[in-house]
Amino acid sequence: MFKFGINSKKFITPEKTENLVLKNLEFNVTENDFVSIIGPSGCGKTTILRILAGFDKDFDGSLEYSPKSDNYYENFESLGKIGYIPQEFSLFPWLNIEKNIRFGLNIKNISKEDQDETVERLLDLVGMNEFRKYLPHEISGGMKQKIAICRALAINPTSKLIVMDEPFSALDAQTRNSLQEDLLEIWRKQKLTIVFVTHNIDEATFLSKRVLVLTKLPAKVLKEFNIEIPHPRDRTSLEFNKIRKDLLGYLN
Ligand SMILES: Nc1ncnc2c1ncn2[C@@H]1O[C@H](COP(=O)(O)OP(=O)(O)O)[C@@H](O)[C@H]1O
Ligand SMILES: [Mg+2]
Numbered sequence: 001m002f003k004f005g006i007n008s009k010k011f012i013t014p015e016k017t018e019n020l021v022l023k024n025l026e027f028n029v030t031e032n033d034f035v036s037i038i039g040p041s042g043c044g045k046t047t048i049l050r051i052l053a054g055f056d057k058d059f060d061g062s063l064e065y066s067p068k069s070d071n072y073y074e075n076f077e078s079l080g081k082i083g084y085i086p087q088e089f090s091l092f093p094w095l096n097i098e099k100n101i102r103f104g105l106n107i108k109n110i111s112k113e114d115q116d117e118t119v120e121r122l123l124d125l126v127g128m129n130e131f132r133k134y135l136p137h138e139i140s141g142g143m144k145q146k147i148a149i150c151r152a153l154a155i156n157p158t159s160k161l162i163v164m165d166e167p168f169s170a171l172d173a174q175t176r177n178s179l180q181e182d183l184l185e186i187w188r189k190q191k192l193t194i195v196f197v198t199h200n201i202d203e204a205t206f207l208s209k210r211v212l213v214l215t216k217l218p219a220k221v222l223k224e225f226n227i228e229i230p231h232p233r234d235r236t237s238l239e240f241n242k243i244r245k246d247l248l249g250y251l252n
Contacts (some may be wrong), residue, residue: 001028001029001031001032001065001066002028002029002040002063002064002065002072002161002193003026003062003063003064003065003066004025004026004027004028004029004061004063004064005026005061005062005063005064006022006024006025006026006048006051006059006060006061007023007024007059007060007061008020008022008023008024008059008060008061008218009044009047009051009056009058009059009060009061010019010020016090019217020042020217020218021217021218021219022044022047022048022049022059022101022218022219022220023218023219023220024220025044025048025061025214025219025220026214026220026221027212027221027222027224029161029193029195031160031193031195032191032192032193033193033209033210034187034193034194034196034207034208034209034210035194035195035196035208035209035210035211035212036196036197036198036203036204036207036208036211036212037195037196037197037198037199037211037212037214038197038198038199038201038204038211038212038213038214038247038251039199039213039214039215039216039219039222039251040216040251042217043214043215043216043217043219044214044217044218044219045165045197045214045219046165046197048105048197048219049084049163049164049165049195049197050064052082052161052163052195053082053163054073054082055084055086057073061246063138073137076104076106082161082162082163082178083152083153083155083162083163084152084162084163084165085145085148085149085152085162085163085164085165085167085251086165086167086208087165087166087167087169087170088170089144089145089148089151089167091136091144091148091151092136093135093136093137093148094135095135095136095167096132096133096134096135096233097123097131097132097133097134097135097139097147098119098123098132098133098149098223100136100151101118101119101123101147101150101151101154102115102119102154103151103154104151104154104155105119106119106156108155112189113227118154119154120134122150122153122154123150125150125153125186125189125190126146126147126150126186127182128143128147128150129145131159132142136165140175141170141171141175141179142171142175142176142178142179145167145168145171145179146179146182148167149167149183149186151175153186153190160191160193161192161193161194161195162192162193162194162195163194163195163196163197164194164195164196164197165197166197166198166199167196168198168200168203169198169199169200170176176203177206179180180203180206181232184207184232185206196208201244201247201251202235202244204247205227205233205235205240205243205244205247206233206240209226209227210224210225210226210227211225211227211247212224212225213225213247213250222250223242223250225246225247227243
């Protein structure tokens, strides 16, 4: 289980004043959880993910992974076990899909055979084997995000925790829906633990085991929802829409 406790996170504004972004934000994430975080724009969601992924360590609080009592960052970040997928993931435009996935493996001195095996497995996982020689500009936005997921999984082969920052927000509704289904399949197959930021209530309801609703700045957890509807979820069902309505109530 992951125990995240951020007592405070501040930024200094250009006017040299303090901007207290997170205050007493606490939440736990269990193994194989799918936790979505929703909240008003600018409430600190990206900041939270950057802290979890180890890009920002300038905060007051503690991140723990139990039962191991070791340092969270030593266990996860330095071992490359946290996958981070930003809102707009940039692939290298001059490298084809296969080479984009392979890129992180090259840096890590992984043997050619192991690289081949990983690339095959991931291309199969997202159903993109036939596009392996395509350049990024030759595939759709949805496909690019799938490759982004592959890259995160390739670089972190033992990755258990994946944090995703509004990864589907630039996509049209139909592509988004089908990627949500793909993501659930990857989550199941790879036994991942996912922390997923979105501002889309439908998306959070479709995907998550749990949803955390954050307050405005300084952000803390306003409400936690457990969603017990079994997958695959029907977006038009009564129970689905009941949850959507409840979530919406907390956001306004
Ligand atoms: N690198 C930074 N330097 C200064 N302020 C920042 C920085 N990153 C984010 N902020 C501030 O932190 C707050 C939360 O930002 P962010 O985490 O991006 O929100 P969200 O992802 O929920 O929209 C905003 O007020 C933003 O201006
Ligand atoms: Mg953000």
